[in-house]
Amino acid sequence: MKKRTRLGHSGRNPFENHGIVNPPVNHASTILFPTVDELLNRYKSGDYQKTMTYGIRGTPGVFGFLDSIAELEGGDRCIAYPSGLSAITGALLSFLKPGDHVLVTDSAYEPTRNFADGLAYRLGIETTYYDPLIGADIASLIQPNTKVVLTESPGSWTFEVQDIPAIAKAAHAANCVVMLDNTWSGGLYYAAFDHGVDISIQAATKYICGHSDVMLGTVVCKESHFKPLYDTWNQLGLSVAPDDIYLVHRGLRTMEVRLERHQINALKIAKWLEAHPAVDRVLYPALESDPGHELWKRDFTGASGLMGFVLKSKSREGLAAMLENMALYGMGYSWGGFESLLIPTFPRKFRTATTWEDKGQCMRLHAGLEDVDDLIDDLSAGLDRYMKY
Numbered sequence: 001m002k003k004r005t006r007l008g009h010s011g012r013n014p015f016e017n018h019g020i021v022n023p024p025v026n027h028a029s030t031i032l033f034p035t036v037d038e039l040l041n042r043y044k045s046g047d048y049q050k051t052m053t054y055g056i057r058g059t060p061g062v063f064g065f066l067d068s069i070a071e072l073e074g075g076d077r078c079i080a081y082p083s084g085l086s087a088i089t090g091a092l093l094s095f096l097k098p099g100d101h102v103l104v105t106d107s108a109y110e111p112t113r114n115f116a117d118g119l120a121y122r123l124g125i126e127t128t129y130y131d132p133l134i135g136a137d138i139a140s141l142i143q144p145n146t147k148v149v150l151t152e153s154p155g156s157w158t159f160e161v162q163d164i165p166a167i168a169k170a171a172h173a174a175n176c177v178v179m180l181d182n183t184w185s186g187g188l189y190y191a192a193f194d195h196g197v198d199i200s201i202q203a204a205t206k207y208i209c210g211h212s213d214v215m216l217g218t219v220v221c222k223e224s225h226f227k228p229l230y231d232t233w234n235q236l237g238l239s240v241a242p243d244d245i246y247l248v249h250r251g252l253r254t255m256e257v258r259l260e261r262h263q264i265n266a267l268k269i270a271k272w273l274e275a276h277p278a279v280d281r282v283l284y285p286a287l288e289s290d291p292g293h294e295l296w297k298r299d300f301t302g303a304s305g306l307m308g309f310v311l312k313s314k315s316r317e318g319l320a321a322m323l324e325n326m327a328l329y330g331m332g333y334s335w336g337g338f339e340s341l342l343i344p345t346f347p348r349k350f351r352t353a354t355t356w357e358d359k360g361q362c363m364r365l366h367a368g369l370e371d372v373d374d375l376i377d378d379l380s381a382g383l384d385r386y387m388k389y
């Protein structure tokens, strides 16, 4: 069956739930056992992730969601975390210990860097940032103590497409675990495991949820990598509320149709921006002019709604005139919801392995589900205001 079919049917079994279409929401901390034997032997049979023992480890509606996401991404197992960031940090902590070394793409989501430079550093874990376009040359940065290579493709601020198969090949030759922040693709447009990834991470807060109202992270892996992930998750007590899981599972059912519209809108906006006199360049891999386009075409099956663009100039007053008067685009540090967003970004500030050469103001735009002509009209008026400065 095609993925779009499965998205509507995965992770639910109505006739185990009184015929109700959607999985149940069970509010539970305590779970009772009818006999001493069942109490003491609770893990003796079945799947330990899905054995009902205590609310922190999940309930049937949660387990259904985990099945859906594992299926979406083509993995064996999923673990849910209270945010995308905790999914990234939880995954890293599962495979790193004091004295280890991790390679992190220079294009990583900034709080991922904060963790690497903060808590991971304090725990004695060393980080080297690498050029996202490094490809097979990642081999030259691998040390005897390198355990993990973290990728993010495309980078959610700067949109470089990484050659994940080449990176994974070199990393696996040195027994490193390859992790991918796969949020941009929604897990739908990038089949992480077919490209050599071991651990696919998403901020389900974004496209899977799709409605800007829940924080959630997911990590998907094959059975081979599950135990360290689960043990760390369990030891950290990173439980997720069943209501949040329910909402995000509901979002998943429509993700494919939403992403299709995000993509149509984003591509039209990107092409329009590319021809605009105030714009220097557009960072969106689905555009033929994007330096990552060939890799994107080779590895991805679609593009989502998030892009960057660089203005020809830099003006704080111009930014305020544009952004504070947009009719449809909000200013906010997220994306993946139904609504359009536009913010200034400052990639130069947090790069260390590479330099960001563009002189003009960098922007990040999320194309929402509104009518694309309305979005372009709003953007056009905004850029007119910007150009007055």
Ligand SMILES: Cc1ncc(COP(=O)(O)O)c(C=O)c1O
Pocket: 083, 084, 085, 086, 109, 156, 181, 183, 184, 202, 203, 204, 205, 215, 216, 217, 333, 334, 335
């Ligand atoms: C690429 C990427 N990964 C991870 C995250 C973190 O997700 P959350 O906000 O759910 O912690 C974000 C959030 O903006 C993101 O953009």
